[in-house]
Amino acid sequence: xxxxxxxxxxxxxxxxxxxxxxxxxxxxxxxxxxxxxxxxxxxxxxxxxxxxxxxxxxxxxxxxxxxxxxxxxxxxxxxxxxxxxxxxxxxxxxxxxxxxx
Numbered sequence: 656x657x658x659x660x661x662x663x664x665x666x667x668x669x670x671x672x673x674x675x676x677x678x679x680x681x682x683x684x685x686x687x688x689x690x691x692x693x694x695x696x697x698x699x700x701x702x703x704x705x706x707x708x709x710x711x712x713x714x715x716x717x718x719x720x721x722x723x724x725x726x727x728x729x730x731x732x733x734x735x736x737x738x739x740x741x742x743x744x745x746x747x748x749x750x751x752x753x754x755x756x
Contacts, residue, residue: 679705684747688724693747695730705729726751 680695694709696702712727728750732738738746 679708682743682747684744686748690725691747691751692725692727693730693743693750694727695732695743697732699733702729702731702733705731726754728754 678696678701680697682693682695684691684693692709692712694705694712696705706729709727709729712721712725715721716723716725716727728747730743730746730750
């Protein structure tokens, strides 16, 4: 029985992992040696995934598993207002500054 369940669970996990990461866009803003990664969600579900990814990144950063010079934030694009690249960069920087260290 275990031989049937384990491959099914692994396959199901891979299916959900592929869909979760495909819907959240990632942008990196370089700030002279310090970087901010912005996970951008374009609908409420994607924004929730973006928040989870940013929180996971920050958790690993605080545990010294990720570079200390890279901060992660989530950006909500689900309000229907499309931002161009410059506006998106400013939104990522503003979110990082608002979040603090």
